[in-house]
Amino acid sequence: QVQLVESGGGLVQAGGSLRLSCAASGTIFSIIYMAWYRQVPGKQREAVAIITSGGTTNYADSVKGRFTISRDNAKNTVDLQMNNLKPEDTAVYYCTIKNPFINYWGQGTQVTVSS
Secondary structure, eight states: OOOEEEEOOEEEETTOOEEEEEEESSOOOSOOEEEEEEEOTTSOOEEEEEEETTOOEEEOTTTTTTEEEEEETTTTEEEEEEOSOOGGGOEEEEEEEEOSSOEEEBOOEEEEEEO
16 A cells, blocks of 8 residues: 655744655556645645646645645655745645545645744
């Protein structure tokens, strides 16, 4: 069973930057997209950024211009560069990789932005 492992979360001051990384423990074939979601307690998990196998990206309005998603299909890795972080970006961030059969999820990494 392939697992996704996130890293790079932590505590940062507002205006700072973090880079999240997500790596698959094995090969995932026929990837449709890779994405980052986030969730705060009591709220639904929301999509932050998505990148298709063809390289098309899409971002939540709240992070446009501040976050950048990138991927390496061959290595099955997806990163999220987060700049100019705000306290409202505080959440658990999850990566996901989807192929036609399975939607893989990581265990999540905490990002905390202090004001």
